[in-house]
Amino acid sequence: MAELARLEDIHLRSLEGRAVFDALDWSTPFGARYRLLGPSGSGAPDLLRLLAGLLHPDRGQVILDGVPVDGQALSHPFIQRGKLGWVPSNGGLLVNQTLTVNLALPLAFVQGVHSAEAEAMAMEAMEAAGIGPLAQLRPHAMELSQRWLAGLVRASLMRAELWLIEAPPGDLDARTRKRARRVLDQAVDAKAALIVLGEGAWSPDTLQAWQLEDGRIAPWEEP
């Protein structure tokens, strides 16, 4: 299967100088469904940030859709097209904007959709995900799990091809879990790759698990 993302000979040290990755090689093909596991400090969130171009390795390179991520992630064509579905634990929403504006922003700014149309699309997606009543709220007035769900909806609106999803904050209630699963089922098409951290909203048996430990990554094997 063709590669969507590749990490080549990645060396990364933490702020305290501890080696997080040491000559890490890993690739993600189109259509992959991966779940990252590992003890605290194993670097799973760092791996996601490396793939998103938000963290730069001390050595080695990250290749997205065949193009290395050099310097500023913003100059990468894959990211410029808005094809990265980055969903951090807190949703990554702008706190001084309403949920509607937050969800419509990348559509309008990156994909050039007219603002009114982008807001209508955002509204429709929020209704479908069951968060329509929150449309005019700002993130601080929402629960943490709702912000995370909103982050998923925002990535779905962009028709992301590489989904990088951090674990939701705390345990999701059954309703939010169901809503998140519905968003993912509808938005992540067969070609798109999905890499998630933690338990989240997905059925573990549908995802291939990878274990991160001592700066290395390997397929997870049940003890």
Place this chain on the structure above:
Amino acid sequence: MSGAGSCAARVGARTRRILASVGSAAWLAVQVFRASLRIRTDQVGLIYAVTRMQVRFTALDALALTLFTALLLGGITLLQVFSQLSGFGAENYLSQLMARLVLRELGPLLVAIVVIGRSGTAIAAELASMRLNGEIDALCAMGVNPLQFVLAPRVVGGMISMFTLIICFDAAALLGGFFVARLRLPLSLSFYLNALGSAIGGKELAITLLKGLVFGGTVPLLCASYGLRVRTSPTEIPQAVTKAVVASLLAVFLSGALLSVAIYG
């Protein structure tokens, strides 16, 4: 290390930090400028909305405070200047001196201090908090360039606001000051206005425009630069704000002096 060596090392480290800060702000300014040139026409509306909010916060919301300050300062300065001039029998030069004092130096400087205190601190704290909350990262990952969407509107908004506030400050200080001073002094409005009109020339307008644009661009950039340097902890936010204010004040005093020397010699 000897005492002198340790002292020299400290001075060197401090100088290096100051130069690094200047370099970082200059680099950011270049990046914002380059990113602004790449703004697409369909993005202008979104950026305009953020710019309008910035102008509203920086200029409109600060207008009452600026006018009040200008009125008091204009009145007090006029009283002081009049008492000095009348000692020499040179009351005729009152308007000329006021125009030079307010338009060239006091107006831009005091407006810059108001803007640093109100908006510069807000920009530094807001960007630091956006960085810590992962909002800047989320924008980058979505392909929304923060230089275009977050920084450019603050710089342009700062320039428009600073220029507008300086004009309002100058008008309030010169005219309002006259009315405040008239409560205690026997001044003629027509004489004052005529003399004021002849004292205000192209150079005064040029320095108002230049200082407005330079201060208005420098303050948001420096404050944003310090805000974006916050990395891990919310305790860094107040430190970033303090550093941003000190750096902005220094930059305003320095660039103001340089511009005055350059224009008036």
